[in-house]
Amino acid sequence: MxxxxxxxxxxxxxxxxxxxxxxxxxxxxxxxxxxxxxxxxxxxxxxxxxxxxxxxxxxxxxxxxxxxxxxxxxxxxxxxxxxxAMILGSRLDGHIVQGHVDQTGVCTKVEEKDGSWFFSFEYDVANGNPTIEKGSVTIDGTSLTVVNSGANTFQVAIIPYTYENTRFNSYKKGTIVNLEFDVIGKYVAKLMDVRR
Known part of the structure; x- marks a missing residue:
């Protein structure tokens, strides 16, 4: 984990x-x-x-x-x-990440705004992986908060530290990234499907 x-x-x-x-x-x-x-x-x-x-x-x-x-x-x-891997008993600074990538997505836009960056991504919804506003998503292993969630798109905001110390500074339109959706969200979505 x-x-x-x-x-x-x-x-x-x-x-x-x-x-x-x-x-x-x-x-x-x-x-x-x-x-x-x-x-x-x-x-x-x-x-x-x-x-x-x-x-x-x-x-x-x-x-x-x-x-x-x-x-x-x-x-x-x-x-x-x-x-x-996380050490049991230490702080959970991001969110629960399993390291089990659900699928890939593609970067569709990079915008710099007053010292921070907004990255937009698109992904295939056929696998039923949801994003929600202010929910968590993992992009290439980086725990982030979703903004502007759509049916098959979402955006994340990146602070300068994250931009400088991860692969985000190399992303451009067309970059393929690994996506792991929030494990709790996936279970909720699966349970809702079962109940329907």
């Missing part, structure tokens, strides 16, 4: 396909603190550390994960939002 508060950025230094899996090697300041079998969120995708070497580590994404996320877009040199 994660909080959606990004700890640091990592750099992709290796991509190796193995059958239908993708091994991703990351250079990160977190590497020296990791252990094999630990979970780390990469752009919001929970992946297990499978090997460690110096200041790098490797994780493996299976076909199911690759189909539902933007990990196939990764190239050597790309930066990735990183967060280690």
């Amino acid at each position: 994660f909080t959606g508060i990004i700890e640091t950025l990592g750099e992709v230094v290796g991509l190796d396909s193995n059958a239908s899996n993708l091994n991703i090697t990351m250079h990160s300041s977190l590497a020296s603190e990791l252990k094999i079998d630990q979970s780390v969120a990469h752009n919001g995708v929970c992946l297990t550390v499978v090997s460690l070497k110096d200041d790098t580590y490797t994780v493996t994404a299976i076909a199911e994960t690759l189909q539902k996320t933007n990990l196939t877009e990764l190239r050597v040199g790309n930066t990735v939002n990183l967060e280690r």
Whole structure:
């Protein structure tokens, strides 16, 4: 489980396909603190550390994960939002994030407004994932509050700290992002469907 508060950025230094899996090697300041079998969120995708070497580590994404996320877009040199699993008993500064990406979305607009930024996103509603005003959403692992929620669109507001310390400063129109919708909202939506 994660909080959606990004700890640091990592750099992709290796991509190796193995059958239908993708091994991703990351250079990160977190590497020296990791252990094999630990979970780390990469752009919001929970992946297990499978090997460690110096200041790098490797994780493996299976076909199911690759189909539902933007990990196939990764190239050597790309930066990735990183967060280690939450420590039980510490503050939950973001919201409950599982690291189980629901689907991808696409950035449709970036606006700078008086020192902050508004990012608009569009997504396929066929999966039944809802957003609501002032509800939570996770974009590439970053916990954010929804503004201007629509049927298949929503917007988030980004403060300068988040803009400077996450991948948001590289987003532009057409950028594909990982979306994890609020777990409580998903359960409520599912229960409402069952009752209908």
